[in-house]
Amino acid sequence: MHIPDGYLGPATCGVFYAVMLPIWTVASKIVKKTLKAKQVPILAIGAAFSFVIMMFNVPIPGGTTGHAVGGALVAILLGPWAACIAITVALVIQALLFGDGGITAIGANCFNMAFVLPFVGYYIYRAISYNAPIDSNRRVIAAGVGGYIGINVAAFLAGIEFGLQPLLYHTASGQALYCPYGLKAAVPAMLGGHMLVFGWVEAIVTALVIKYLLKTAPELLGPSPSLRNK
Amino acid sequence: MKIITKFWIGLAVLIILSPIGLILPEHFKAGSAWGEWGADEMQKLAGYVPNGLKRLSILWNAPMPDYAVKGWEEKGLLYLIFAYIISAIVGIGLIVLVAMGIGRLLSKKEF
Numbered sequence: 001m002h003i004p005d006g007y008l009g010p011a012t013c014g015v016f017y018a019v020m021l022p023i024w025t026v027a028s029k030i031v032k033k034t035l036k037a038k039q040v041p042i043l044a045i046g047a048a049f050s051f052v053i054m055m056f057n058v059p060i061p062g063g064t065t066g067h068a069v070g071g072a073l074v075a076i077l078l079g080p081w082a083a084c085i086a087i088t089v090a091l092v093i094q095a096l097l098f099g100d101g102g103i104t105a106i107g108a109n110c111f112n113m114a115f116v117l118p119f120v121g122y123y124i125y126r127a128i129s130y131n132a133p134i135d136s137n138r139r140v141i142a143a144g145v146g147g148y149i150g151i152n153v154a155a156f157l158a159g160i161e162f163g164l165q166p167l168l169y170h171t172a173s174g175q176a177l178y179c180p181y182g183l184k185a186a187v188p189a190m191l192g193g194h195m196l197v198f199g200w201v202e203a204i205v206t207a208l209v210i211k212y213l214l215k216t217a218p219e220l221l222g223p224s225p226s227l228r229n230k
Numbered sequence: 231m232k233i234i235t236k237f238w239i240g241l242a243v244l245i246i247l248s249p250i251g252l253i254l255p256e257h258f259k260a261g262s263a264w265g266e267w268g269a270d271e272m273q274k275l276a277g278y279v280p281n282g283l284k285r286l287s288i289l290w291n292a293p294m295p296d297y298a299v300k301g302w303e304e305k306g307l308l309y310l311i312f313a314y315i316i317s318a319i320v321g322i323g324l325i326v327l328v329a330m331g332i333g334r335l336l337s338k339k340e341f
Contacts, residue, residue: 004266006286032336040333045237047329048322052244055297055318056251059260066263067251085336089329093321099292162265169282177282179265180272189264217233 001066001158001190002094003109005102007179008161009169016107016161023084023115030081046074047086051093054100058201064189066198069113071154072121072147073206077213077220080122087114108161112154121150121206134218140211147206148199152191155198159183159190245318249311252297256307294320 008016035043050070057065075083088110094100101109128142163183166176179186213220254260262271269279269287294300297317302309 001263002266004287005289006280006283007265009282028336032338035333035337037334037337040330040337041234042237043333044326044329045234045241047325048241049237049244051321051325052241052248052318055248055314056244057255057263058251059255059258061258061260063260064262064264065255065260085332086329089325089332093325093328095290095292097292097294097321097324098297098317099290099295100297102286103290104286158265171281175278176280178280178286179283180276180278180280181265186265193264213233216236220233 001069001109001113001155001194002091002101003105003158003161004099005104007102007165008105008108009165009178010104012161012165012168013104013107016105016111018107020107020110020115023111024088027081027084031085034079035082043078043082043086046078046083047089050074050087051090053205054090054094056201058198060193060197064193066193066201068147068198068202068205069117069151069154070202070205071113071117072125072143072150072202073209075118075122076125076143076146076206076210080119083118083122084110084114087118108158112158112161116157117150117154119150120153121146124149134221135214139214139221140207143210144203144207148203151202152194152199155190155194156187159187162186162190241322245315245322248318249314252310252314253307297321 053070054067057067059065069087071083071087074086078086091101091109091114092106095103095106095109125142125146128145129136129139132138132142160183162179162181163186165179166182169177171177181189210221267275269284272279272283294313294317297314298310299313299316302313
């Protein structure tokens with residue numbers, strides 16, 4: 001889901017940087033109000049976890065590859081705003097150091113993976129696990145569903161971003177200037193892979209880690225977990 | 231053991247296991263992720279390389295492109311695996327530094 005340089009036109013890239021700027025600003029303000037010094041390592045671990053889980057490419061035999069992002073998981077642990085900052089750090093390092101995702105597309109990639117995914121995943125988790133006791137299996141299921149839907153909404157949006165490009169940018173003869181695949185190709189391709197395979201990887205990773213943490217460190221997942229409240 | 235210590239150990243295990251993400255796609259002959267093709271692949275897939283894509287795709291020269299070490303491409307799978315692990319270590323090292331820096335700037339001073 002890391003959109004490379006050259007797939008999105010300049011205006012599209014600009015719009016997503018412009019959209020992310022206030023989101024990053026609000027995220028900083030909210031995290032500044034809630035983050036305690038002793039919680040800083042958890043923020044770093046969340047960013048590092050998201051980075052390394054994205055290295056686990058999962059193949060669709062003979063087809064494409066994809067990966068989990070851990071976005072919902074990091075959001076459940078840190079709250080969605082801190083998760084946004086953590087995943088942004090991972091995406092920026094991926095783009096700069098490893099060329100995974102373009103530098104012109106950092107705004108768009110952060111919108112999909114560092115904003116939409118953690119927020120959708122987090123609120124679905126909160127809704128399904130509402131009032132569930134800390135040892136309840138409903139929390140594990142809620143985490144899995146949050147991960148699955150979160151990554152699929154993000155993939156759907158990436159598909160739309162790809163698919164709009166041939167409409168927005170083409171030569172007089174109709175040749176695309178950037179991503180050449182329209183909505184009818186890009187949306188099913190992005191959504192298909194994530195609904196069938198990569199979304200399940202995200203769901204399983206999210207659910208298993210939450211199951212483990214509910215047993216070993218329930219204080220991280222209590223009614224007023226880590227970074228969300230004081 | 232403190233949960234933070236367990237998290238760090240978990241990260242170390244993931245670093246060591248990370249080459250699974252390199253070997254599995256190779257084994258099952260899976261290509262790039264959708265929409266992440268280089269210009270050569272785009273030529274094969276679409277029959278042409280869009281002009282803007284050609285121009286922008288060379289905008290940034292990443293020091294470790296695709297989690298590999300430059301010059302090791304032809305040295306075989308073991309080198310690729312080793313480079314993948316180095317990439318995970320370097321990436322996580324930098325991310326932890328940056329995230330710790332941001333966290334310090336944003337956090338309240340109380341412990």
